[in-house]
Amino acid sequence: MPVNIPRRYWRNLDWPLILAVLCLIAIGMVVIYSASYSQLVAAGLSPFYYVRRQALAFLLGLVLSVVAVWIDYRDWKRWSRLVYAATTLLLVGVLFFGNRVFGSQRWVRLGSLSIQPSELAKLALILMLAKVFENEENAQDVKGVVQAALLTLVPMGLIMLQPDLGTAVIFVGLFFAMWYVGNARLKPLAITALVLVALAAIVIIASLKGWIGIIKPYQLTRILVFLDPYADRDGAGWNVIQSIIAIGSGGFFGKGILGGTQSSLHFLPANHTDFVFSVIAEEFGFLGSLVVLALFVIMIWRGLRIAAVAKDTYGTLLAAGATSIFFFHLVINVGMTLGMMPVTGLPLPFITAGGSTMITSLLAVAVILNVGLRRSKIMF
Secondary structure (H helix, E strand, O other): OOOOOOHHHHHHOOHHHHHHHHHHHHHHHHHHHHHHHHHHHHOOOOOOHHHHHHHHHHHHHHHHHHHHHHOOHHHHHHHHHHHHHHHHHHHHHHHHHOEEEOOEEEEEEEOOEEEOHHHHHHHHHHHHHHHHHOOHHHHHOHHHHHHHHHHHHHHHHHHHOOOOHHHHHHHHHHHHHHHHHOOOOHHHHHHHHHHHHHHHHHHHHHHHHOOOOOOOHHHHHHHHHHHOHHHHOOOOOHHHHHHHHHHHHOOOOOOOOOOOHHHHOOOOOOOOOOOHHHHHHHHHHHHHHHHHHHHHHHHHHHHHHHHHOOOOHHHHHHHHHHHHHHHHHHHHHHHHHOOOOOOOOOOOOOOOOOHHHHHHHHHHHHHHHHHHHOOOOOOO
């Protein structure tokens, strides 16, 4: 017997957000195909190898997202501790049983499927921080803020041990974003942020001087290359230099699909993952880059709008937290390709090739849609 879905259900879905996401996914498929084409053909593989994997991840994420949207977000509260504990255990498991790729141990294999627990941990942290800051007194009370900080530090510390400094930075951003939305007093928030920045600067300087060894040598190299890519133009600075060349060579309209020389001739490393935005700029030009950025702006705008009109504080925090994930990923990834941020392994949501990123991003959108859907009472 078919399910009769009320018209109010469809009306309360945020269609601009959905359309922006679908457009980004479609663009991502095209860019992944173009970026990986020459590499896959040279290896004797199908040029659609990564596209098929991305499409499968999209279908799986879509199914999970539909389920997540259907379940009232207020029912998630009772499962938040279990989800947080499960993702924390996965992060611990990665340190012992994870697969090491490019010096980082971020993935764990479950049968034929490889997952990146740090991506799932972002959603788990949002659930827990929303539960803490739902009570506005916790955002203004030392005890509540310390509790939220500890909840953030546990997964963040495990992720730094992988090591994955880029994702750890996202966790810091999520903590401050949700603390602010939870009605934090601006003075303590600003002081805490300044203290963290000062501590980070001290650690970096002390590591550069060789006084401490908290930051690994390759991470220090990335910081130095960020300050001056040409200091090691044939080594650590190569990626950033080639990225900037690719972006500049695209001009206004770009070189077209499969026309990017920096990408197809393998001058640009990680062109279908970390530096995928460089491929967009080279092949679709300044105009194509603006379109992609505009789609992300629409996503973030709709997410913040839903957070503002949510039915309760818990919903506001969930929507704001999920939207923050996209904001921080966008700023750091695009900033990295432009040489304005240190090189990290942070993906560009919906566009970078990666199953865990695609599924987690779709689930984050589901969180936002769920809150928006229930901003007024709906009878199923």
